[in-house]
Amino acid sequence: MTRRFGRFAPVFAALIVGVLLGGWTVERVSARGDLYTYLDLFTDALSKVERAYVEEADAKELMYGAVRGMLASLDPYSMFLDEESFRDFKVSTEGEFGGLGIQIAVRDGVLTVVSPIEGTPAYDLGIQSGDRIVAIEGEPTRGITVDEAIKVLRGKPGTKVSISVHREGLENLLEYTVTRDIIRIDSVPYAFLMDGDVGYVRISRFARTTAEELSQRLDDLEGEGMRSLIVDLRSNPGGLLSQAVDVSDVFLDAGELVVSTRGRLREQNKEFHARTPARFSKDFPIVVLVNGGSASASEIVAGGIQDWDRGIVVGTTSFGKGSVQTLMRLKPYTRDCAIKLTTAKWYTASGRLIEKPERWDPGADVAEGEDEKTERPQYLTAAGRVVYGGGGIIPDITIKGTRRSDIAVDLERREEYFEFAIHYLSEHELGSGVIEIDDSMWDAFLGFLERDEFEFDADVLEEHRDEIELSMRRDLARKLYGRTEAYIVAIEGDGQLSRTAEFAGSANDLADLFTLVEEYVEEEEEE
Secondary structure (H helix, E strand, O other): OHHHHHHHHHHHHHHHHHHHHOOOOHHHHHOOOOHHHHHHHHHHHHHHHHHHOOOOOOHHHHHHHHHHHHHHOOOOOOEEEOHHHHHHHHHHHHOEEEEOOEEEEEEOOEEEEEEEOOOOHHHHHOOOOOOEEEEEOOEEOOOOOHHHHHHHHOOOOOOEEEEEEEOOOOOOOEEEEEEOEEEEOOOOOEEEEEOOOEEEEEOOOEOOOHHHHHHHHHHHHHHOOOOEEEEEOOOOOOEOHHHHHHHHHHHOOOOOEEEEEEEOOHHHOEEEEOOOOOOOOOOOOEEEEEOOOOOOHHHHHHHHHHHOOOOEEEEOOOOOOOEEEEEEEOOOOOOOOEEEEEEEEEEOOOOOEOOOOOOOOOOOOOOOOHHHHHOOOEEEOOOOOEEEOOOOOOOOEEOOOOOOOHHHHHHHHOOHHHHHHHHHHHHOOOOOOOOOOOHHHHHHHHHHHHHOOOOOOHHHHHHOHHHHHHHHHHHHHHHHOOHHHHHHHHHHHOHHHHHHHHHHHHOOOHHHHHHHHHHHHHHHHHO
16 A cells, blocks of 8 residues: 555555544444445545646645545534644633633724623723724734634733734824733623513523533522523524533433433433432523524523423524534544544434424524424423424424614624724713713714715614614623623614513413413414
8 A cells, every 4th residue: 555655655544544543443334335445446536646636735635635525425514623623623612712802803904802801811901892903913914814813812821912002092002912811701691680580691602611600690690689581592503512411400300301312323322311400499480592593502401491391492493403523533643633523413302303304494593483383293391281393492482583674784784883983982971871872973973974985865774763773872882881781782672582581571480481372372373
């Protein structure tokens, strides 16, 4: 083999051994054909590339491309993680990295701080939302991408990085030398009381610390007098299976099945049970909010709460991503690579397969209502309530999301709200407390749009003034007070959440919540 492949031989050997180390065996794959025949096909193609391709091929890139192509032929979730992708994957699941503590974006070609994260080096130094980072280590940032900036700004904790900042209203640049520190990404970024005693928690992803963060947030809300709870899992793409189980453990009783997995290999057939008593009494009203972007671990949590009648699910049908990806390292033949391979599928306690078949649109954000349900298999919860399978989690109550007007979306896309907040606050001071948009500020906004050459019809803006003012208030609040205050302002226009809060606030106990569901469904059927 060495004579045939020349300089590619060690790499080819690494590929084969890597596959074997990843858990595959010749015997298992051969069930679908003669593996050796197809390996010979591959090696013949490799030999021809080495001998005849117009330019000398890079061995590493050639093999990486082969592995990528092999995994891409399986399903959308199996993939190759090269060194850079593997580092990014670890950041997303471990929830921390060395950096400054800023959310950044490119605005009008300039690297811009969207928001500093409270308690981080950037926040402590006074870096503000809207600051333009015009240079990093003396190198201009004009034309830089967000990914390129992240690579430069992140680094080993304790090391330093210098940035030059332009702040609206100041003539001279601000020079900062920031000492990098461990930055922890909150997976439960928002938690507060709505309407007096309705608790609200937003879980944005399932990382290593999610269950711990959630428990701390719930401690705070209970101390403030929470009497019911909304768990917002909308657009949460999922994450670690272990954290889906641990979060479910908060709501389910010890011994109750959270989720089971089934795959080709015996070791992939597992059951995961809650290990501790439920945090809340069985009378406590819990509402889980999902949409078409709620996937994977989000669906495990929503399905578990629904199957064990610990609460209700509200919103629109979830994504339907119910497969298990196992991370398999490909060392020592590569420096730090891995593959994510689909090895099993998830089933809820009632037996529902979470994975959505292709005949349903996995990206749909809106459930089709009763007609869709009649096409789906029926399952029973622990209390005998009917729930629907066929992929994804079907809500007990369907509430569609609020559709934004075209003009409001266009203003958002052009970042006019954000830019106006920076510009306005550089020339005006607002008092503390609730931000209100009076006629003077509205006129200032229209003038700003004209100077920014944003074409608009004044009558159309006036027609959607309430919606536009809400977005203006949100970005003014972000600039003045931070991301949490901005989020609280933003959800004032969230009709889906408002309706959900009505259900949570109207129920004295869980029995009331189920009664409200029955009444709502009956009214929908009559209509």
